[in-house]
Amino acid sequence: IVELRDVTKIYRPGANQIHALNMANISIDQGDFVTIMGSSGSGKSTLLNLIGCLDRPTHGTLRINGIDTSTLNDDGLTAIRRDNIGFIFQQFNLIPTLTAQENVEIPMIFARMPLAERHERSLELLTLADLEAEFADHKPNELSGGQQQRVAIARALANDPPILLADEPTGNLDSRTGQNIMKLLSELNTGGTTLIVVTHDKKITEYSNTTIRLQDGEVCDEYCE
Amino acid sequence: IVELRDVTKIYRPGANQIHALNMANISIDQGDFVTIMGSSGSGKSTLLNLIGCLDRPTHGTLRINGIDTSTLNDDGLTAIRRDNIGFIFQQFNLIPTLTAQENVEIPMIFARMPLAERHERSLELLTLADLEAEFADHKPNELSGGQQQRVAIARALANDPPILLADEPTGNLDSRTGQNIMKLLSELNTGGTTLIVVTHDKKITEYSNTTIRLQDGEVCDEYCE
Ligand SMILES: Nc1ncnc2c1ncn2[C@@H]1O[C@H](COP(=O)(O)OP(=O)(O)OP(=O)(O)O)[C@@H](O)[C@H]1O
Ligand SMILES: Nc1ncnc2c1ncn2[C@@H]1O[C@H](COP(=O)(O)OP(=O)(O)OP(=O)(O)O)[C@@H](O)[C@H]1O
Ligand SMILES: [Mg+2]
Numbered sequence A, B: 001i002v003e004l005r006d007v008t009k010i011y012r013p014g015a016n017q018i019h020a021l022n023m024a025n026i027s028i029d030q031g032d033f034v035t036i037m038g039s040s041g042s043g044k045s046t047l048l049n050l051i052g053c054l055d056r057p058t059h060g061t062l063r064i065n066g067i068d069t070s071t072l073n074d075d076g077l078t079a080i081r082r083d084n085i086g087f088i089f090q091q092f093n094l095i096p097t098l099t100a101q102e103n104v105e106i107p108m109i110f111a112r113m114p115l116a117e118r119h120e121r122s123l124e125l126l127t128l129a130d131l132e133a134e135f136a137d138h139k140p141n142e143l144s145g146g147q148q149q150r151v152a153i154a155r156a157l158a159n160d161p162p163i164l165l166a167d168e169p170t171g172n173l174d175s176r177t178g179q180n181i182m183k184l185l186s187e188l189n190t191g192g193t194t195l196i197v198v199t200h201d202k203k204i205t206e207y208s209n210t211t212i213r214l215q216d217g218e219v220c221d222e223y224c225e
């Protein structure tokens, strides 16, 4: 469902190039649960942003459901992302002027879901993401870090995407709330959602069936340190 | 050096009040290393923001170095914060238009440090916070999550503050980089800096000499769950 061939991402073309990802070859099947690990700065978010069609590779081919993303213009890229991918960002990226519930509804508005159904589903998803109902009307700056993270999780599930990308989904959560989130993600995977999770937390790799390690932009085989 | 007496913080006065902190009594001595733990939403950042003089209690008395902050106007609060406190924010709060190095220099500009000395010290602090020199000229959106966190750490140390507050300082770091940061903070504490660290990570409590637990806005004594 996701295939990378010789994918390279270079930031700052020119004098001080940064090879954030170098000749990555990765194949992910539908229904896989993949964890991506590596030190801070090793290229994890860069890899996830490419798979999430939020950015384009500098070189190489990336296919989602068999479609080569380099053949798509911006509208095509947005469409493939909206129809296939849910994204839980490392910094949440919630819209500051909207409440938690409104943030979760945004993807549903793009998918043209009727109002009443949107209202109901957004509250269900917030509950599923372990956020108490009383916080649904809070704006992001009226929520704790871990509460914002849970809103970001609920929002990523808005359109029940076939592929769910999570960048450090438990970074701001205490261990019990973190375990509830990992249980939720595991259940989604058991139900058929393809799951790709970036994490620093080794405990999370126990939930997954494959681990990809990055080191300085390179996908490690067994010879990495 | 920090004393809270019956400190309460209520958000949303009126119908849907939120008691984020309720009758907190805490005493921290100079040179202490205190960790604050508790579930997501339990009031940790609220407590740290009050100690950091970024916000005022709704009720109760908070003293920094013996000075009662409720006697201060906004300028007074800013002055006591600038002279005494370094703050590592949970969401980093870096200035997006400035480079990593410029972000670290900002507190030094307010302290009227000469240009050459500021330039040199900001680079030293970034190295101390385990960020490679090549990233000093990156803006926050050109840095990874954990790299931004290290810039936030270096910035908090700009004026060598007697009190250092850290809200989840290792949340976005891999375990090795996280350990380097905890070693740095421990060394600062051994050198006399009072350290107050909010964390979800039990391993960090091993570095500290006191742990405060929060549950739903209450400071726990031994009867908390
Ligand atoms: N400006 C605000 N307006 C309304 N409620 C707020 C505001 N800021 C925080 N809260 C609420 O106060 C409670 C405590 O928030 P706080 O940020 O202190 O929690 P925390 O312990 O730091 O959580 P986390 O571990 O998730 O960061 C939360 O329930 C939050 O929703
Ligand atoms: N827009 C950009 N311009 C320049 N360099 C960038 C940009 N975005 C990222 N980088 C660099 O690319 C490298 C990889 O960044 P990335 O965010 O993928 O790391 P990461 O593995 O997610 O790290 P972390 O665990 O700290 O979140 C970093 O060294 C970073 O400084
Ligand atoms: Mg990242």
Ligand SMILES: [Mg+2]
Residues within 6 Å of the ligand: A144, A145, A146, B044, B045, B046, B090, B167
């Ligand atoms: Mg917090």
